[in-house]
């Protein structure tokens with residue numbers, strides 16, 4: 585759950601009182617785990633500022649941000665990065681242009697996975713998995729695995745960034761245990777005991793299994809390798825049950841720079857990824873039809889405030905025309 589509480593943000597680039605801009609005017613917002621929220625609003629209404637404050641790229645003048653109950657208002661952008669995947673409007677951002685598609689994927693995939701017993705680099709299965717994911721985009725990226733990302737089209741780059749942003753950046757076991765306590769509500773000591781006991785049990789079981797496999801003379805070396813890997817994976821998945829944070833996907837007009845056909849494709853893939861991985865997602869768009877079509881909740885910003893917040897049935901029933909009319913009214917457009 586992500587909570588913005590009374591967030592206020594002003595800008596004044598000249599110092600003149602008349603140039604003061606209230607970008608966010610005491611905004612409060614609660615986003616539940618698994619919600620897919622589309623966000624609309626005129627230029628300058630505060631949409632991107634909201635995202636910047638969520639990621640820590642900007643500090644609010646007043647107000648607090650809570651992630652899963654913990655106050656992260658003062659956590660810096662770098663620290664927070666592991667809780668978010670972000671895709672911007674500009675296809676030039678989000679990927680390393682001088683690196684190949686595979687290298688980009690590898691970096692995103694390995695982020696936070698330093699304690700893995702497996703070597704750096706993709707295994708055959710991992711590579712196959714990514715090729716499969718890239719094929720789903722139907723943009724031919726899978727044929728450019730070793731090409732520099734800088735040579736790809738905007739659509740291809742956005743699709744790749746999306747895949748990288750939604751990849752599970754697996755946290756280490758240490759991090760999982762630490763975060764379990766950090767995000768625990770109520771008794772922190774009890775939470776610590778719970779996670780440490782769970783971790784110890786899983787580890788003891790793994791060490792015993794490892795010993796038994798090593799001592800089993802009937803196994804071929806191939807079988808032994810397989811079984812050791814299996815035993816580690818069981819251990820790993822038992823520890824990951826304590827993983828309390830799932831990345832939130834933040835999309836800031838991520839299809840705005842794409843041609844209509846590619847934009848549609850990238851949006852459909854976005855929707856599919858969000859549903860399949862049950863991610864919490866926030867998507868800013870200027871396209872009202874898309875804002876209604878995708879997601880289960882819709883928020884409209886005007887003049888730094890949330891002026892419409894609909895979900896479920898109410899959102900499903902809303903027509904583009906109704907939304908357009910509300911938009912006109914809220915922005916005093918004749």
Ligand SMILES: Nc1ncnc2c1ncn2[C@@H]1O[C@H](COP(=O)(O)OP(=O)(O)OP(=O)(O)O)[C@@H](O)[C@H]1O
Nearest residue numbers: 595597605607625626627628629630631632633634
């Ligand atoms: N870094 C900044 N310095 C000064 N003013 C800023 C800064 N960032 C945002 N603003 C101002 O805050 C207001 C809100 O901007 P924001 O980028 O959140 O709008 P937006 O809703 O994302 O608009 P758009 O649809 O154009 O992307 C605008 O008036 C903008 O000029």
Ligand SMILES: [Mg+2]
Nearest residue numbers: 631632633836
């Ligand atoms: Mg913006």
